[in-house]
Amino acid sequence: MIAILLFIVLMVIGTPLAAALGLGSIYAVLDAGHSLDNVTRNMFSGIDSFTLMAIPFFIFAGDLMLAGGASRRLIDVAKKVVGWATGGLPIAGVLSSMFFASLSGSSPATVAAVGGVMIPTLRDAQYTAKFSVGLMCAAGSLGIIIPPSITLLVYGVTAEVSISELFIAGIIPGIFIGFVLIIVSYVIARKQGHKPGEKSSIKEIVRSFLDAFWGILMPVIVLGGIYFGVFTPTEAAAVAIFYSLFIGMFVYREINMKKLFEVTKRSVLISSMVMIVIASAQIFSWYLTMEQIPSDIASNVLAISTNPIIIMLLITLILLIVGMFMDTSAAVLILTPIFLPIVMEFGMSPIHLGVVMIVNLAIGMCTPPFGLNLFVGAGISKLPLATVIRATLPFVFVLIIALLVITFTPGMSTFLPSFIND
Amino acid sequence: MTKLNKFLDHLEEYFGVISLIAASGLIFLNVVMRYVFSTSIPWSGEAARYLIIWFIFIGSSFAVRERAHAKVDVLVSYVSPRVQKVLSILASFFAINFCVFLIVSGIQTVQNVAAFSSITPALEIPMYIPYLAIPVGASLMLYRFSQLIVEDMKSDPNNQDVEEDHL
Amino acid sequence: GISSEEVSEDQADSDTNDDQEEVSETDTSDAEYEIQFAHVVNPGTAKGQAADYFADLLEERSDGQIAVSVYPDSQLGSDREIIEQMQSGTVEMNAPFTGVLPSFVPQYQVYDLPYLFEDREHAFELSTGELGDALNEYLPDQDLRFLGFWDGGFKHFTNSDKPIESLEDMQGLSMRASQSPLLISQFEAWGASAESIDLNELYTSLEQGTVDGQENPLSNIVSQSYYEAQDYMTYSEHGYMGYPLLISESFYQELPEDLQETLHEVADEVNEWQWEVSEQSEEEYAETLEEASIEVNELPEEEREEFREASEEVYDEFRENIEDGEEILDIVEN
Numbered sequence: 018m019i020a021i022l023l024f025i026v027l028m029v030i031g032t033p034l035a036a037a038l039g040l041g042s043i044y045a046v047l048d049a050g051h052s053l054d055n056v057t058r059n060m061f062s063g064i065d066s067f068t069l070m071a072i073p074f075f076i077f078a079g080d081l082m083l084a085g086g087a088s089r090r091l092i093d094v095a096k097k098v099v100g101w102a103t104g105g106l107p108i109a110g111v112l113s114s115m116f117f118a119s120l121s122g123s124s125p126a127t128v129a130a131v132g133g134v135m136i137p138t139l140r141d142a143q144y145t146a147k148f149s150v151g152l153m154c155a156a157g158s159l160g161i162i163i164p165p166s167i168t169l170l171v172y173g174v175t176a177e178v179s180i181s182e183l184f185i186a187g188i189i190p191g192i193f194i195g196f197v198l199i200i201v202s203y204v205i206a207r208k209q210g211h212k213p214g215e216k217s218s219i220k221e222i223v224r225s226f227l228d229a230f231w232g233i234l235m236p237v238i239v240l241g242g243i244y245f246g247v248f249t250p251t252e253a254a255a256v257a258i259f260y261s262l263f264i265g266m267f268v269y270r271e272i273n274m275k276k277l278f279e280v281t282k283r284s285v286l287i288s289s290m291v292m293i294v295i296a297s298a299q300i301f302s303w304y305l306t307m308e309q310i311p312s313d314i315a316s317n318v319l320a321i322s323t324n325p326i327i328i329m330l331l332i333t334l335i336l337l338i339v340g341m342f343m344d345t346s347a348a349v350l351i352l353t354p355i356f357l358p359i360v361m362e363f364g365m366s367p368i369h370l371g372v373v374m375i376v377n378l379a380i381g382m383c384t385p386p387f388g389l390n391l392f393v394g395a396g397i398s399k400l401p402l403a404t405v406i407r408a409t410l411p412f413v414f415v416l417i418i419a420l421l422v423i424t425f426t427p428g429m430s431t432f433l434p435s436f437i438n439d
Numbered sequence: 440m441t442k443l444n445k446f447l448d449h450l451e452e453y454f455g456v457i458s459l460i461a462a463s464g465l466i467f468l469n470v471v472m473r474y475v476f477s478t479s480i481p482w483s484g485e486a487a488r489y490l491i492i493w494f495i496f497i498g499s500s501f502a503v504r505e506r507a508h509a510k511v512d513v514l515v516s517y518v519s520p521r522v523q524k525v526l527s528i529l530a531s532f533f534a535i536n537f538c539v540f541l542i543v544s545g546i547q548t549v550q551n552v553a554a555f556s557s558i559t560p561a562l563e564i565p566m567y568i569p570y571l572a573i574p575v576g577a578s579l580m581l582y583r584f585s586q587l588i589v590e591d592m593k594s595d596p597n598n599q600d601v602e603e604d605h606l
Numbered sequence: 607g608i609s610s611e612e613v614s615e616d617q618a619d620s621d622t623n624d625d626q627e628e629v630s631e632t633d634t635s636d637a638e639y640e641i642q643f644a645h646v647v648n649p650g651t652a653k654g655q656a657a658d659y660f661a662d663l664l665e666e667r668s669d670g671q672i673a674v675s676v677y678p679d680s681q682l683g684s685d686r687e688i689i690e691q692m693q694s695g696t697v698e699m700n701a702p703f704t705g706v707l708p709s710f711v712p713q714y715q716v717y718d719l720p721y722l723f724e725d726r727e728h729a730f731e732l733s734t735g736e737l738g739d740a741l742n743e744y745l746p747d748q749d750l751r752f753l754g755f756w757d758g759g760f761k762h763f764t765n766s767d768k769p770i771e772s773l774e775d776m777q778g779l780s781m782r783a784s785q786s787p788l789l790i791s792q793f794e795a796w797g798a799s800a801e802s803i804d805l806n807e808l809y810t811s812l813e814q815g816t817v818d819g820q821e822n823p824l825s826n827i828v829s830q831s832y833y834e835a836q837d838y839m840t841y842s843e844h845g846y847m848g849y850p851l852l853i854s855e856s857f858y859q860e861l862p863e864d865l866q867e868t869l870h871e872v873a874d875e876v877n878e879w880q881w882e883v884s885e886q887s888e889e890e891y892a893e894t895l896e897e898a899s900i901e902v903n904e905l906p907e908e909e910r911e912e913f914r915e916a917s918e919e920v921y922d923e924f925r926e927n928i929e930d931g932e933e934i935l936d937i938v939e940n
């Protein structure tokens with residue numbers, strides 16, 4: 018309790034999040050009688066991961082795409098193709114996030130890659146900074162909902178459920194959320210009075226397309242590479258770096274050595290900022306596990322009712338709260354063994370529970386104080402975190418409504434997997 | 440003092456830049472080796488991971504200097520510049536506390552790991568070398584946070600448009 | 607906060623969901639010694655079940671003087687991280703995969719050698735007997751003590767290319783190997799290429815064909831769903847996977863003699879139990895595979911001989927690079 022209070026006070030006075038989370042956790046760890054060396058050990062293990070390396074890599078690749086002129090040309094195509102429609106650009110942003118989510122298993126990486134390009138573009142097109150950042154942070158949550166998904170994988174292993182079925186189960190809910198965000202983009206764009214852009218001639222579209230050819234090839238290489246098994250997502254991120262570097266230096270010739278140094282410096286800065294918070298969060302997560310706190314809380318709360326609807330609402334509430342403070346994989350590992358037997362009692366499919374948990378925790382990535390999408394959003398937009406949080410909040414409500422629809426429509430998750438059972 | 444600062448600035452920047460390029464380069468090279476020479480570099484993943492860990496902790500010190508670390512500044516943006524200045528100093532003070540814990544804890548971990556002379560599986564380097572990133576990075580951060588305090592002390596709170604123009 | 611009484615009640619509640627009925631709950635709120643037993647696998651596997659059984663049995667036999675909390679599923683980190691926590695006094699027990707131990711005791715690389723054991727009995731006798739004792743010599747320097755050896759089963763090949771019927775079929779396959787240098791040499795000695803792919807990404811890599819195949823015992827092939835991502839499985843029994851049951855030496859020394867005895871008694875009993883459960887679950891896993899779409903074949907004995915002969919250079923590498931390697935191999939070969 019004191020630890021959480023300490024954390025909140027430190028956070029509110031503006032202490033860097035990594036330090037606030039870290040000090041709160043250190044207090045808790047020492048107070049529970051554990052030795053201090055667990056602190057560094059957990060910070061280390063929190064970021065010692067081949068999979069997480071994709072975060073700095075995709076941030077770097079995104080920066081290089083931007084600096085090398087590839088992003089500008091790509092967006093030019095998007096503008097020419099969908100810019101004539103009301104809300105065309107933000108819709109293109111959501112579609113790009115869905116597209117990228119099918120490449121990456123991580124939400125923050127999706128925010129970094131798509132947001133890094135789309136936020137400046139949206140702002141160029143007179144969309145407000147808040148709308149641009151909020152939309153991209155929310156759309157980034159698709160990263161772990163649309164397969165492949167690191168979090169679904171962890172769930173599948175914990176719940177002993179087929180991972181292929183789980184991955185397929187994520188497709189419809191993911192597309193549904195994307196669709197909802199597209200509608201929201203359209204409505205907001207309309208309400209804010211964004212005029213549709215000019216219609217471009219076929220000739221202009223073809224010219225912009227040819228100009229952006231090398232940029233367009235990049236997602237093709239990354240997407241194709243992962244789907245056809247040429248490389249793993251982390252490897253794909255590294256390939257993306259060298260591909261964008263190559264076209265930036267030798268094709269578009271917009272990157273020289275001096276610019277490369279500046280771009281890399283920026284990526285170092287943003288990646289460190291994101292990763293150090295993940296490292297600090299791991300101390301707290303370890304402490305919670307060690308003291309078996311999440312399971313105690315969950316079993317107390319779930320003793321309240323046996324009505325399936327109330328239980329699902331309670332599970333949603335617990336997940337939303339846990340998602341505010343914890344890393345998704347850690348939350349899945351700790352909560353799955355508690356929730357699974359309860360929902361099995363009233364005949365819910367473990368596949369559906371997995372999807373519900375993942376959508377919940379994906380929303381958690383957009384909620385303060387610990388929301389990876391928010392940190393990445395703040396990093397790439399250079400906006401204060403407080404602004405990013407306020408900007409994302411309306412979208413969080415939209416996501417929660419979508420979540421409730423998904424929770425109480427099990428068919429959305431179980432429809433596609435039912436085909437591979439036969 | 441300025442000489443030391445200049446040196447540290449360059450050290451952090453070059454270290455971060457080189458290790459990010461090297462880590463991604465290793466992973467890229469491994470892909471190339473697999474398809475062109477149908478072999479692989481067994482230690483590439485491990486080396487990249489440890490390079491990334493080192494760069495995160497050194498880069499974090501760089502981020503302190505740039506005041507780039509993620510923080511929740513909802514409340515701070517509502518108070519007067521004078522109070523903001525005090526809170527900023529207070530925040531750095533707590534961050535320094537965190538660094539002290541990290542240094543002590545990091546040295547403990549490094550000592551524990553070194554005492555059993557365990558090695559990493561692929562590179563077969565002593566396991567304390569990757570862990571050393573934490574006390575080293577935390578020491579640099581401590582120095583940077585102290586610099587921020589000095590900077591804040593000297594600054595005139597009435598003459599500061601704290602990043603408001605971003606909104 | 608939550609008082610310790612509430613905690614133990616909640617644990618009793620959640621335990622009723624498990625299928626562990628043999629042992630009744632003991633009130634451990636005033637235990638004198640606490641053991642945190644961390645491991646990296648699912649509680650449902652033979653190793654996971656054994657850890658829970660060990661916890662219950664030890665609490666019971668020590669009349670509640672020792673309380674044991676089990677942390678499954680890598681909740682407290684990877685095997686390497688758990689061992690480091692044992693060395694620094696945060697965690698007391700683990701049953702790590704032998705493949706992780708070479709970072710601490712290089713001699714454990716002996717378990718990475720292909721076709722080291724003839725069959726299950728051979729693996730059991732040596733690992734809980736002479737070989738276990740010999741390797742145990744190196745453990746006190748790491749502040750670790752050996753209490754027993756749990757079974758993980760023999761490793762088999764799976765791949766997405768073709769059934770492996772002879773050494774020929776390995777040519778040109780890309781196989782995932784853990785970072786052990788000997789496992790990489792093993793695949794290269796057989797004409798395949800070895801890829802070091804992180805375990806977290808193995809499933810996706812197999813499904814998407816980043817690598818053609820991998821090696822694992824049935825327990826992992828089934829519980830990690832690798833069989834769903836692959837088309838062929840070959841019963842090759844080309845390697846062995848096991849888990850030494852380890853306790854922190856410092857903690858062990860703190861225990862009074864009678865509790866040390868109880869500990870060994872319980873460890874021995876659970877050891878036997880674990881090997882039985884493991885054998886039973888192997889049969890269940892095999893049934894799962896028969897019903898699945900994966901095509902299963904057996905590597906004939908005369909073809910296994912080819913693999914054995916081709917492995918000689920891996921044995922030489924072990925002998926040359928590992929201190930006391932020769933002596934350790936002598937134990938196995940006699």
Ligand code: NA
Pocket residue numbers: 117118119120121122123159160161162163164165166
């Ligand atoms: Na995804």
Ligand code: NA
Pocket residue numbers: 340341342343380381382383384385386387388389
């Ligand atoms: Na959150």
